[in-house]
Amino acid sequence: MRILASAFCGALFGLGLIISGMTDPQKVLGFLDIAAIQTGNWDPSLAFVMAGALVIAFPIFRFAQSRRTAICGGTIELPKRRNIDRNLVIGGLLFGIGWGMVGYCPGPAISALAFGHIETIIFVIAMIAGMIVHKLMMNTLDQAAIAQK
Numbered sequence: 001m002r003i004l005a006s007a008f009c010g011a012l013f014g015l016g017l018i019i020s021g022m023t024d025p026q027k028v029l030g031f032l033d034i035a036a037i038q039t040g041n042w043d044p045s046l047a048f049v050m051a052g053a054l055v056i057a058f059p060i061f062r063f064a065q066s067r068r069t070a071i072c073g074g075t076i077e078l079p080k081r082r083n084i085d086r087n088l089v090i091g092g093l094l095f096g097i098g099w100g101m102v103g104y105c106p107g108p109a110i111s112a113l114a115f116g117h118i119e120t121i122i123f124v125i126a127m128i129a130g131m132i133v134h135k136l137m138m139n140t141l142d143q144a145a146i147a148q149k
Helices: 002-020 025-032 045-065 086-102 106-115 118-148
Strands: none
Touching (some): 002 106, 025 045, 025 086, 106 118
């Protein structure tokens, strides 16, 4: 049941990204180009998509906070940290720079794979490679910290 629920939620999320235009890099870049406000070429439509996502997600997260287990079983693990540290700021900057450069972030990029565009495939491969490099670097740093103790 959990696998079916996960597949349904993932498909619904991907469909929402496609319908909203989040899988179109040009639409995203049109939203991120705030300098275009002066020329009247700025596309504010994705702000409505984000606001709609918050309206839907907020009550669901509030509901999840009051539970220990998910409806289909399994534990609910919500973030516990609330502090803003250097890693969060650097990660946010890297995410924003990458999103602004190519118009993709992870979820929409994976959904956009369905269209088979070579640019999307290259982006997803590079994203996965970056995740692997990060994991290897963190493991190396963790081992170095253990060796120093």
